[in-house]
Amino acid sequence: GQNIDQPTEMTATEGAIVQINCTYQTSGFNGLFWYQQHAGEAPTFLSYNVLDGLEEKGRFSSFLSRSKGYSYLLLKELQMKDSASYLCAVYNGGSQGNLIFGKGTKLSVKP
Amino acid sequence: DAGVIQSPRHEVTEMGQEVTLRCKPISGHDYLFWYRQTMMRGLELLIYFNNNVPIDDSGMPEDRFSAKMPNASFSTLKIQPSEPRDSAVYFCASSYTGTGTDEQYFGPGTRLTVT
Numbered sequence: 001g002q003n004i005d006q007p008t009e010m011t012a013t014e015g016a017i018v019q020i021n022c023t024y025q026t027s028g029f030n031g032l033f034w035y036q037q038h039a040g041e042a043p044t045f046l047s048y049n050v051l052d053g054l055e056e057k058g059r060f061s062s063f064l065s066r067s068k069g070y071s072y073l074l075l076k077e078l079q080m081k082d083s084a085s086y087l088c089a090v091y092n093g094g095s096q097g098n099l100i101f102g103k104g105t106k107l108s109v110k111p
Numbered sequence: 112d113a114g115v116i117q118s119p120r121h122e123v124t125e126m127g128q129e130v131t132l133r134c135k136p137i138s139g140h141d142y143l144f145w146y147r148q149t150m151m152r153g154l155e156l157l158i159y160f161n162n163n164v165p166i167d168d169s170g171m172p173e174d175r176f177s178a179k180m181p182n183a184s185f186s187t188l189k190i191q192p193s194e195p196r197d198s199a200v201y202f203c204a205s206s207y208t209g210t211g212t213d214e215q216y217f218g219p220g221t222r223l224t225v226t
Contacts, residue, residue, distance in 0.1 A: 031212060033214065041219065041220075042115075042202060042217035042218060042219050042220055043154070043202075043217050044217070045214035045215070045216075048212060048214065050212070087153075087154065099156065099215070100156075101153055101154040101155075102153065103152075103153035103154075104153060104154075
């Protein structure tokens with residue numbers, strides 16, 4: 001089967017660091033995406049990992065461990081505008097159509 | 112480019128009515144995807160096209176749903192007849208290639224309410 005797990009909600013303080021975890025069990029694996037989705041808006045691409053390790057992009061970093069079926073998204077120097085849902089998605093091979101999304105983690109950033 | 116365009120942005124209809132959602136992908140993108148998002152089930156892939164040809168429609172919930180892509184710049188998702196459980200946000204997305212490294216660009220979505 002295909003399963004992607006993320007916490008449903010998280011709360012953090014402006015200026016702090018937050019880590020959003022994602023675990024997956026899928027029939028195949030060829031990469032993991034993180035998307036950001038503000039309320040009432042479309043998902044937008046944040047990061048992509050296919051090899052183990054950390055990918056850093058400004059205030060956002062994404063980590064992958066394929067052996068553990070685990071990824072996390074790290075957000076530093078949190079800003080109010082980071083309040084959004086963060087979707088983990090696994091590409092399990094073949095065409096792009098095999099992109100499986102988790103249900104997302106709703107992050108609330110408080111002053 | 113204007114990005115992926117969807118219409119209408121909001122649709123309210125009564126049970127039993129036909130609903131047609133429209134999508135214009137980003138020019139030059141060969142892949143087009145239709146998703147449905149609900150609180151309970153998250154973002155689910157319904158169907159996707161490559162060069163206007165449907166590749167995988169296994170996510171289409173039942174025969175009431177159909178999708179077409181008559182040309183590279185237009186696609187429709189039709190629900191006939193609609194039911195209250197079809198209420199959701201429907202997203203269209205496109206990507207340049209079908210490889211796993213290629214991000215998908217999402218449209219703003221159509222919020223469908225079936226009463």
